Amino acid sequence: MKWAELTWPEFERADKKVAVLPVGVVEAHGIHLPLGTDALMAIYVAERAAEGAGVLLLPPIWYGTTYVLDKFPGTISISAETLYRLYKEVFLEAARNGVKYLVVVNGHGGNIDALRMAAKEISKTTELTVIVINWWIDLAKEARRKVLQTLEGHAAEDETSEMMAAYPHLVKEMPRDADEWVETKYAVYGSAAYQQMYKKAVQGYPSKAAREKGEVILRAAVEELKSLLEYLKRDTLPIYKRQ
Structure with a gap:
């Protein structure tokens, strides 16, 4: 059930115990993937799982925070402070509307800190349980290894394969030199460093x-x-107790 497509009487009658919230970012992903890749993939996984389980699906939060890729045209980055407040307000509204368990399906690493902070904060004042799933890390681990x-x-390879499987019409032809791998010896921050990192996004x-690799991963996820x-x-x- 899509939260935004229900009338208020339908929502009042709906089972609100469990809800799913996809979140992502709008940022550069090479020249072969769309700017909304992180949000699109979170939406894809969240929609299908929510439909299969018969639970509520909240409208996605497309925006997130990024600091290296904002040099590329089309990237939209909001501050971590704003993101934290946005997540917190949405969590509080979910709780007010009767949600007991809120599962956040996150598609972007830059959102993790704000999500964790917001989840911890609302646990002090509500009975809402928030479960944050960074889907590309937490789901389909075995499938990825295979x-x-x-x-x-x-x-x-992973993200491109997943987009090929989920949204093939949005994947553009890759140049021969599409690959890029850059590492830093330490945690390095600063505009001079950022100019040398992710030159191809x-x-x-x-x-x-x-595409076949993406299909295997997405089925498992x-x-x-x-x-x-x-x-x-x-x-x-x-929650599991280790033996």
């Missing part, structure tokens, strides 16, 4: 991408997320 030939990255080897949602419907949290 099909990927190179390291995961940004607009790399790529971190990885998109030349190794294939959707199934794992769907399973979590079904557990939450039964009030079972993903």
Whole structure:
């Protein structure tokens, strides 16, 4: 059920126990993937899992924060402070509307700190349980190990394969020199360093991408997320005691 497509009487009658919120960013992803890749992939996984589990799907939050890729045209980066406040307000509204478990499907690394801070903050004043899933890290781990030939990255083999599977009409032809991998010995911050990093808005080897690889990853990711949602419907949290 898509939250935004319900009338208020329909929403009042709906089962609001579990809801899913996809979040991403608008930023450069090479010249072969669209600016909205991170949000689009979070939406894809969240929509299918929510539909399969029969739970509410909130409208996505497309915007996030990025600091290296804002040098590329089309990137939209909002401050971490604004992002934190936005997440916190949405979480509070979900709680006010009767959601017990909110699963955030995040598609962008730059959002992680703000999501964690907002989730921790609202836990002090509400009964809402927030579960943050960085989907490219937390889901389909085994599937990734089986099909990927190179390291995961940004607009790399993994992300390009996933977009080929989910949104093939948005994937452009790659140049022969699409690959890029840059490392720093330490954590380096500053405009001079940023100019030398991600010159192609790529971190990885998109030349190794294939639609079939993306299909394997996405099937596993959707199934794992769907399973979590079904557990939450039964009030079972993903908390395990190590033996």
